[in-house]
Amino acid sequence: MPDKVFRIARAARSPRRPVMLAVAGDSASGKTTLTAGLVQALGPDRCTSVCVDDYHRFDRRERANSPFTALHPDANHLDIMEQHLQLLATGQPILKPVYDHETGELTRPQLVEPNDFIIVEGLLPLYTKLARACFEVTVYLNPPEPIRRGWKVRRDIAQRGYTEQRVLDELDRCAADSAEFVRPQQRHADIVVRFAPIATRQDPPGTPLSAELMLRPTVPHPDLQAVLVPTENKAIHLKLERDPDGRPCDALHVHGYVPVEESRTVQQAIWSATNQFGDPPPCLGRLTLSRRSEPMAITQLLLMHHLLHAHH
């Protein structure tokens, strides 16, 4: 009696439909840092973040006997991930599976209820067409491999207690699946973000990484031509380019050495273009308790623009 189901479901509920952002990228590509700043800026009471790397079909013990790495789509319940993204996008709660990174076991699932904003981060949130259709805006984080490997080694040693050799072995083991399944998702992202040093410069050690943002015209970006004044903005500029498939896009460069004042002026302009009063949230751009990055702040602010824009 499925027709009856739909009729009653429609009548019984007028669910709150969240604005959804996907943050995709390989392991240790910066997803959590980007997401944490956005959750803080939007407020944890209005914004929920969900990691979709918990939809593993196998636990660690089972995976040891399987030909798949955890990155392989067949090693994950992608159909259930897709279903849960649809449920969230249509304002329904989900009971999300939970993978315990410490023990490698699948454990008690967790209730996730709709909220004004839901940020979905993980390895494969953009893998299927139906999953992608759930998002208002999608981001892929694409740091150069040597940078990402360094981040992963540092994080897994500090947070998961691994040895450096174990992390390097895992990186090698996952390389093929990463190239085949994770990285191709960047072609589906509205924004591809690359944090990297500038190849042509010899910046002193400690200079924050620059950001190169590929902005595809698949979502309405704020008018950056109006925001960026070529005579005043030297460390932040916009260029018309082609993406790797030859399709036109904007490339926004934010140099790591950008003076704070220049960055703030641009941020203030984007914030005004988002129809928000006052200053942009000061938590944007925070990397650790003591380190800030202006390129990260501008990246997060652009995403806030999309989220707030879609919410209204």
Add this chain to the structure above:
Amino acid sequence: MPDKVFRIARAARSPRRPVMLAVAGDSASGKTTLTAGLVQALGPDRCTSVCVDDYHRFDRRERANSPFTALHPDANHLDIMEQHLQLLATGQPILKPVYDHETGELTRPQLVEPNDFIIVEGLLPLYTKLARACFEVTVYLNPPEPIRRGWKVRRDIAQRGYTEQRVLDELDRCAADSAEFVRPQQRHADIVVRFAPIATRQDPPGTPLSAELMLRPTVPHPDLQAVLVPTENKAIHLKLERDPDGRPCDALHVHGYVPVEESRTVQQAIWSATNQFGDPPPCLGRLTLSRRSEPMAITQLLLMHHLLHAHH
């Protein structure tokens, strides 16, 4: 972009919609016995059974500090149960939570995929209107309380290693919630089944229980007036009655002492009325490896009739 979601979902899938049966009833009311025979008769490759007592919001430790028994609707993710029933009814897989009765912990969820037939048994599958709308046919098992208490004591001692006193204490603790939330579901069932001794007779010990089936005209039952010949059927008979709310229904009585030949003739007639060739499946009516019940066989056969009828 929820409209886009629905458009793509519709285009991408033409799911197989299972025929769904609910078997509701209090703890140890006979749900598993009834269900197991049906799964075996329909074939485990075509019929999946799902227990919805796993949607506990709290594990045993948390429940110890909560004012709820496990029977209370608020102690369960009934909204998620409802959602999962809808998903199954519309041919989608679910990742079903799992409660480990031994440890009292919520553990790794389990993938349940659509099948031709899905039997959903548990304490509260008929609690909400939307849940009820997912079923082609619904049953409530309503044995007299002293009978059910005896079954529960015997089962929980044998299968869960409890002491008799612990089971009796639990029965007392749950009595109020059972009366308030579980038992009222019988008014929503298409069929209410009461296995009980016949009060007016003094059958010798070991006589199987009789079955009294209240058949509500909410689903098209087989024409039992055509099947039951009053001159030949003395231990199986049909009576026009009123349910406790005063609504008309049929009452089918199958006496525990019914001779096997009489029972078989009636079963054969129901089986033919279901447009099936040959004999009804011999596993129907099995209580244990060595005990059979003709009233149980006829109850299960009536349910098979509804399932096969809805499947065609």
